[in-house]
Amino acid sequence: MTASLDYLVVLFGATAGAHGKKLGSDEKELVLLLWQVVDLVNQEAGEVHKVFVKPNDLELTEQSPEHANITVQDLTTAESLEQVLQQFNRSVSTELNIGVGTSFCLCTDSQLLIRQVFHPEASNKNVVLPECFYSFFDLQKEFKKCCPDAPALQELDLRAMSKYLHLEDRSDSFQFGVSDIMTSSDIILTIVAEPHNHRFTNPERVNHKFETGTCSKMEIIDDNTVVRARGLPWQSSDQDIARFFRGLNITKGGVALCLNSQGRRNGEALVRFINGEHRDLALQRHKHHMGNRYIEVYKATGEDFLKIAGGTSNEVAQFLSKENQVIIRMRGLPFTATAEEVLTFFGSNCPITGGKEGILFVKYPDERPTGDAFVLFACEEYAQNALKKHKDILGKRYIELFRSTAAEVQQVFNRYTSTPLMPIPTAPIIPMIPQPFVPSTNLRDCIRLRGLPYTATIEDILQFLGEFTSDIRPHGVHMVLNQQGRPSGDAFIQMKSSERAFLTSQKCHKRTMKDRYVEVFQCSAEEMNFVLMGGILSRNGLSPPPRKLPCLSPSTYNAFTTQATAISAESAALYQQPMFISPRTLPPSTAFYPAGAQFYVNCSAFYPSPPGSPTNIGYFPSPAATLPTQHGTIVRMQGLAYNTGVKEILNFFQGYQIPPESVLIMSNSYEPSGDAFVIFPSLDAAKQAVVEKNHQHIGSRYVDLYVL
Numbered sequence: 001m002t003a004s005l006d007y008l009v010v011l012f013g014a015t016a017g018a019h020g021k022k023l024g025s026d027e028k029e030l031v032l033l034l035w036q037v038v039d040l041v042n043q044e045a046g047e048v049h050k051v052f053v054k055p056n057d058l059e060l061t062e063q064s065p066e067h068a069n070i071t072v073q074d075l076t077t078a079e080s081l082e083q084v085l086q087q088f089n090r091s092v093s094t095e096l097n098i099g100v101g102t103s104f105c106l107c108t109d110s111q112l113l114i115r116q117v118f119h120p121e122a123s124n125k126n127v128v129l130p131e132c133f134y135s136f137f138d139l140q141k142e143f144k145k146c147c148p149d150a151p152a153l154q155e156l157d158l159r160a161m162s163k164y165l166h167l168e169d170r171s172d173s174f175q176f177g178v179s180d181i182m183t184s185s186d187i188i189l190t191i192v193a194e195p196h197n198h199r200f201t202n203p204e205r206v207n208h209k210f211e212t213g214t215c216s217k218m219e220i221i222d223d224n225t226v227v228r229a230r231g232l233p234w235q236s237s238d239q240d241i242a243r244f245f246r247g248l249n250i251t252k253g254g255v256a257l258c259l260n261s262q263g264r265r266n267g268e269a270l271v272r273f274i275n276g277e278h279r280d281l282a283l284q285r286h287k288h289h290m291g292n293r294y295i296e297v298y299k300a301t302g303e304d305f306l307k308i309a310g311g312t313s314n315e316v317a318q319f320l321s322k323e324n325q326v327i328i329r330m331r332g333l334p335f336t337a338t339a340e341e342v343l344t345f346f347g348s349n350c351p352i353t354g355g356k357e358g359i360l361f362v363k364y365p366d367e368r369p370t371g372d373a374f375v376l377f378a379c380e381e382y383a384q385n386a387l388k389k390h391k392d393i394l395g396k397r398y399i400e401l402f403r404s405t406a407a408e409v410q411q412v413f414n415r416y417t418s419t420p421l422m423p424i425p426t427a428p429i430i431p432m433i434p435q436p437f438v439p440s441t442n443l444r445d446c447i448r449l450r451g452l453p454y455t456a457t458i459e460d461i462l463q464f465l466g467e468f469t470s471d472i473r474p475h476g477v478h479m480v481l482n483q484q485g486r487p488s489g490d491a492f493i494q495m496k497s498s499e500r501a502f503l504t505s506q507k508c509h510k511r512t513m514k515d516r517y518v519e520v521f522q523c524s525a526e527e528m529n530f531v532l533m534g535g536i537l538s539r540n541g542l543s544p545p546p547r548k549l550p551c552l553s554p555s556t557y558n559a560f561t562t563q564a565t566a567i568s569a570e571s572a573a574l575y576q577q578p579m580f581i582s583p584r585t586l587p588p589s590t591a592f593y594p595a596g597a598q599f600y601v602n603c604s605a606f607y608p609s610p611p612g613s614p615t616n617i618g619y620f621p622s623p624a625a626t627l628p629t630q631h632g633t634i635v636r637m638q639g640l641a642y643n644t645g646v647k648e649i650l651n652f653f654q655g656y657q658i659p660p661e662s663v664l665i666m667s668n669s670y671e672p673s674g675d676a677f678v679i680f681p682s683l684d685a686a687k688q689a690v691v692e693k694n695h696q697h698i699g700s701r702y703v704d705l706y707v708l
Contacts, residue, residue: 007104008038012181024116025284029055034177045185052078106136119247135203146191146198210242213253214320217310221302224276228300229269238405249274256309256407270305311410319360325376326383329404334395335369350385445498448521449491453514471500492528633686637676638704
C-alpha cells in the first residue's frame with residue numbers, strides 16, 4: 001500500500017488472561033474490543049466505541065487486568081465474536097461513509113492483538129475475519145520509523161511513546177481501554193502533523209493461506225526463523241499446522257512433517273517463518289492446543305529444516321513444480337504396479353493432475369519399487385474423493401492412502417536414495433564383530449530406561465538410579481543412539497542379579513529426570529541385544545531390526561553367515577579398544593553387500609564402569625565366542641500378508657526340506673513388514689525354488705522371490 005491513506009481505525013483489545021507484552025500467549029479469548037476512527041486528512045479523531053465479547057469460557061483469570069472493570073455479568077450479556085465483528089464492520093462503514101476512493105487501514109499498539117488474538121481465535125471458532133484484518137499498521141514500528149532516536153523497539157509502549165512526544169498522560173482520566181485507544185490516537189495525530197509529517201505506508205500483512213513448495217538443500221536458512229512443533233496428532237497435515245500458527249507468516253513450503261525410521265509421521269514438524277519476529281511470536285504458542293492436544297514449540301535451526309525438507313532430486317522437483325496441488329501418498333502398491341493402473345484405481349471422480357505426470361513412484365537406487373507412490377490432485381474435492389478409496393484393492397493388495405506434503409515427498413526420497421551413514425570403505429579397515437554385545441541369556445538381569453531426556457548423560461542416569469547405582473555391572477550402561485548418532489531416549493543397564501533388576505524397576509519406574517518421567521522395565525540380555533543391534537522391543541515381543549536392502553540381519557539371529565561390519569581406521573580411533581580385534585583384510589562380500597550397497601546400524605555408546613564397581617569382567621567376547629551360524633543361500637520373500645507365519649512359509653516351500661529356524665520374518669515397529677528371508681541349503685535349490693514359486697500365492701497374495 002503506497003497510496004496515501006484517508007483514515008486509520010485504531011483497535012484495542014483485552015483477553016480474559018494476560019495483557020501487555022504477553023497478550024495472546026495464554027490462549028485466552030477476547031473479551032473487550034474498542035475502536036476509534038482517525039481522520040488523517042483533517043487530522044482529527046472520532047468517537048470511541050467499546051463492546052464486550054462473549055467468550056466460550058466465562059471465567060476470568062488472575063492475569064486479566066484488575067482495573068479493567070470487566071465482570072462475568074458483562075460477558076454473559078455480550079455478543080459473540082462473529083456478531084461483534086459484524087457490528088464493527090457496520091460502524092466503520094457508517095462513520096467513514098465508504099465510497100469510491102476512500103481508503104482506511106487498521107492500526108494497533110503492537111502486532112499481538114491481530115496476530116496472536118484475532119487470527120488464532122477466529123480460526124478456532126471458524127469465524128471469517130473481514131478483509132481489513134489481513135493488513136494493519138504496528139504503531140510502535142511506525143513511531144520508530146518517524147523517530148529513529150526513540151528508545152529501542154523492544155522498550156516501546158504507549159507510555160514510552162507519549163513521554164517521548166511530551167503528550168498528556170490519559171491513564172488516570174479515562175476507563176481501561178479508553179485511555180489506551182485515545183493515547184494511540186494522540187500519538188498518530190502528532191506524528192502526521194508538523195514537524196514530523198509521517199506517512200503511513202507499507203502496512204504489515206497476514207497471509208491468507210499457506211502455500212506449498214519445495215526447498216533445495218543448497219538454500220541458506222536463517223536459524224532464527226525455524227521452530228520445532230512436537231506432540232502433533234499423527235494425521236495432521238501441513239495445512240493443519242499452518243492453521244495452528246494462523247496469523248503468523250510461514251514461508252512458501254515452510255512446513256516439514258518429520259518421519260520416523262519406518263517412514264511414518266512421528267508427531268513432530270519443523271516450521272519456517274519469514275523472519276525472526278514471527279518465529280518469536282510462534283514460540284509464545286508453546287503448549288497451545290490443536291484439538292484436545294497441546295503442542296510444544298521449541299527453537300530449531302536452519303540445518304534441522306534442510307535435513308527434513310531439503311532435496312536435490314530433479315525428478316521430485318519437477319513433480320512438485322505444479323503449485324497449489326493436494327498431495328496424496330499411496331502405500332502398499334504391488335511392485336509391478338504401473339501408472340495406468342494407478343489412474344484406473346482413482347477413476348474419473350478424482351482425476352490425477354497431468355495424468356501420468358502427476359504420479360511419482362518411490363524406488364530404491366537400483367530402480368526396484370518400494371511400494372510407495374505420490375499423486376497430485378488439483379483441488380480439495382478430488383482429494384477427498386481419492387481418500388475415500390483408502391484400503392481399496394489394486395491388483396490383489398489393499399492400498400493405504402494418506403494426505404501428504406512436499407516435505408514428506410522429499411523425506412521419503414531422501415530416505416531411499418541418501419548417502420549411507422556408514423559407507424563400506426576401502427582398506428585399511430578394522431573389522432568390528434557383529435555379534436551380541438553381551439552373552440545372550442533368558443535371565444532377566446537387565447533394566448531398560450525409556451523416555452530419557454535427549455540431553456541425559458551418564459551422570460544423570462547414575463543420579464536417577466540413586467542407591468541402585470552400586471548394583472550396576474562394569475561397562476553395564478548402554479545408551480541407545482538412533483541412525484543419526486543422536487540419543488534415542490532409551491538406555492539399557494546390566495545389573496548384578498535379576499533380583500536387583502526387579503527391585504530397581506519397581507522403585508525407579510516413573511521417577512522424573514529433568515522434568516520428564518522415565519519408565520523402567522526389567523528385561524533380559526537377549527532382549528537388550530535385539531534393541532542394541534537395531535531391533536524393536538514392543539508389547540508384541542521382539543522384532544528383528546528393520547533394514548534397507550540389500551542389508552541383511554546380523555548374525556545375532558543365527559540365520560545366516562554375515563561378514564564383519566567394517567569401519568574406517570580414522571573412525572575406529574573414536575571407539576574404545578575392547579570393541580575391536582586386530583586388523584585384517586576382509587574378503588569380498590558381494591553375496592550380501594553388492595557394489596554401491598547402503599546399510600545402517602543402530603549404535604550404542606558404552607561408558608566406563610561406575611565408581612566402586614569391579615572392573616575385571618569383559619563384555620566383548622573374543623572371536624572364538626561367536627555364535628554358530630548356518631551356511632547356505634538366502635531367498636527374500638516380498639509381498640507376504642501381515643498374518644503370514646513360519647508354518648505358512650514352510651508349507652509354501654514344501655519339498656525343499658527347510659527347517660523352521662531357517663525362516664526369518666521381518667517386522668517394523670509394531671507389525672510385520674511383509675518381507676521374510678529363507679535359507680536354502682544350496683544355491684541350486686534356491687534358484688529352483690525361485691523359478692518354481694515366484695509369483696505364486698500364499699493366501700490371497702502373490703509373493704515375489706529374489707536370490708540374494
